[in-house]
Amino acid sequence: MLSIRKNLLAVLVGVLIGGGAVGLLVSQNASMLASESTENAEKKPLYWVAPMDANYRRDKPGKSPMGMDLIPVYEEQAGDDFGPGTVKIAPHVVNNLGVRTALVEAKRFHTEIDTVGYVMYDEDKLVHIHPRVDGWIDKLYIKSMGEKVVQGQPLYELYSPELVNAQKEVLVALKQADQQLIKAAQKRLSALKMSPQFIEQLVKTKEVSQTVTFYAPQSGVVENLNIREGFYVQPDTTMMSIGQLEQVWVEVEVFERDAALVEAGLPVTMRLDYLPGKAWQGDVDYVYPSLDAKSRTLRVRLRFDNSDLALKPNMFAQVSIHANPLDQVITVPKEAVIRTGQQDRVVLVVGDGQFKSIEVAIGQVSSEYIEILSGLSEGDEIVTSAQFLIDSESSKNSDFKRMSVTEKPDTVWMQGLVNNVDSQNLKANITHAPVEAWAWPEMTMDFDIADDVDIDSIKSGQNLHFQVKQLESGGYVVTEIHIVSEPSYPSATVKGVINQINDERRILNISRDAIEKWNRNAATMDFLVSKSVELSALNVGETITFTFEVRDELVITNIELPQVESAGHRDHGHH
Structure with a gap:
């Protein structure tokens, strides 16, 4: 009897320290119920497990990889009334x-999309200042970026012939x-951004000004000040910008x-680190039509x-976009769902102290709740804490296929289309089909080519079966290839006169005839x-007479020389 109590104490300590598998809890309950029975007291453990990892099993006592004592697991005494994967736990253990x-x-389900961003000028009210003519900045009234200006305030004086x-x-x-000539000349001054007051003064005084003062077209803050006094400017010079911050x-x-x-139009809440506790209310102004490819x-x-x-430009902002709510949505607390990346599960209470891990399909996720698309019904009872322990034991014999981690092979065979080949650096760019063994989707990437692979046999447009x-460095190298099909290139046969021959580069300069089928x-x-x-x-x-193909370059694949009476027909065609 004393040994039974000692064993029970050791089991409880193991659970409190490491949170061992729930099978242990079941065996503990069975041991307590059988404490008066000599037969049950002598029952042998089925196996031993690590307190922190129920998947680490041994057939005898020992230490876990973390140095903790392994814990014995006994055959479950509870019935399996609700099918495979059901776990029964004593009320006091629960x-x-x-x-x-x-x-x-x-x-009613409210979804908030939390993200981050940066404060910017309202570009609808951002004005860029450019000169309409070449010239020199004779005087600059704006000295620094960020300076406030009001509409009509002088910005700079320009000397321009x-x-x-x-x-x-x-x-x-x-x-x-x-x-008529007067109106045309005055319109030209207006087109060059001279103010009406300047034109009126010119007509009145009939005196030519060597420098012309230009004024702020709107009130705001100076941004991107790119000039100083004495700078030479042209019409493509962005001298400064004036933005509004209202x-x-x-x-x-x-x-x-x-x-x-x-x-567009959804309400938005924004918070900034530099003013904690304060929130700004705004709305979605525009949703861009495409996603960023990377x-x-x-x-x-x-x-x-x-x-x-x-709010100042370039401030870092934390944003919550309030999406339109959904009515009568099946929901569970967020912490109740066990998310593995490949499968989502919850632990269902099936009654009489029995629990079962089941698979669910989830939808939208909010800060507190998760939408359940299938697997649960309204009124079901689920576990919201300690569910990882129960799930670990339930999943061992559950009636759904548990996701397991398989070791990824070092080499795989792929099917792909060659895009281009870099013979000098032993590389090829290939678009390959999905690779199930490595969980890769279809994608285009660069591969190194092994030294013992004939890279000259790899050509753009080929379909390859390749290994x-x-x-270990993380790169990928092609170690073997099978050419499935050769590329099909547009080709034409035409006559031409050889102008130059470069033997080293294997290039011919040819004056060719017209190619009617391509309308060339x-x-x-x-x-x-x-x-x-x-x-x-x-x-x-x-x-x-030669035949060429349109590849990355124009490549001659066959040449026929004209017949020569003294030598007969000379044909140097090769394929």
Whole structure:
């Protein structure tokens, strides 16, 4: 009797320290119920497990990989009334583990999409200042970026010979009293961004100004000040920008899984680290039409009022987008779902102290709840704490297939299309089909080519069956290839005259005839000659009939020389 109590104490300590498998809890309960029975007291353990990893099993006592004593697991005494995977736990053990449960509810489901972004100028009200003529900045009234300006305030003075000439044209027109010429000259000054007051003063005084002052077209803050006094500027020079801060944009990125929930007009809450405790309310202004190819995120533009000018461009913002709510959605607390990445499970209370791990399909996820698409019904009772222990034991014999981690092989065979080949660096760019053994989708990537593989036999456009080995460095090398099909290239046969021969580079410069089937006129161009075609018998000035293919370059695959009476027909064609 004393030994039984000692064993029971050891079991309880093991559970409290490491949270061992629930099978242990079941065996503990059975041991307590059989404490008066000599037969049960002498029952042998089925196996021993690690307290922190129920999958680590041994057939005898010992130490776990973490140095903890292995714990014995006995045959379960509980019935299996609810099918495979059912676990029965004594009420006092449930209480000691702190098992809490909750009911599955159908409720109004609010989804908040949490993301981050940066405060920006409202680009609808951002004005870029460019000169309309070449010239020199004679005087700059704005000294630094961020300076506030009001509409009509002088920004800079510009000396430009073109502006001087434009003023003289007005004076000439005034002297000739030609009203049509006067209007045309004044319109030109307006087109060059001279103010109406400047033009009026010119007409009144008839004096040409060597420098012209330009004024702020709107009130705001100076951004991107790219000039200083004495700078030479041209029409393509962005001298400065003037932005307004009464309203700002915030640009954020939303993950692809949430893209369908975002639409223009949704309310948004924003918080900033520099003003903790304060929140700004805005709305979704625009949803960009495409996703970023690399990050797989959707860009979304938000708009916020900023009458107190507290929001400043480039501030880091934490944003919550409030998606439209869904009515009568089956939900469970977020902490109740065990998410493995390949399968989602919950532990269902099936009655009489019995529990079972079941698979569920989840939908939208909020900060507190998860939508359940299938697997549960309203009113079901589920476990919300200590469910990992129960799931570990239930999954061993459950009636759903438990996801297991299989060792990834070092080498696999793939099917793919060759895009291009870099013979010098022993690399090939290949678009390969999905690789199930490595859980790879279809994608395009660069592969190293092993030294013992004939890289010259690999050509763009080929379909390959090839073996790939993963290196310890993380790279991937092609170790063997089978050519499934050769590339099919557009080809044409045409006559031409050889102008130049470059034996070293195997290039012929040829003046060819027109190619009617492609509607191409006669032309002179370079052709790369295939290694299968002999060059030694060719001469400059010779007329030939040749066949070429359109690959990455124009490649001659066959050459026929004209018949020569003294030598008969000479045919150097090769394929």
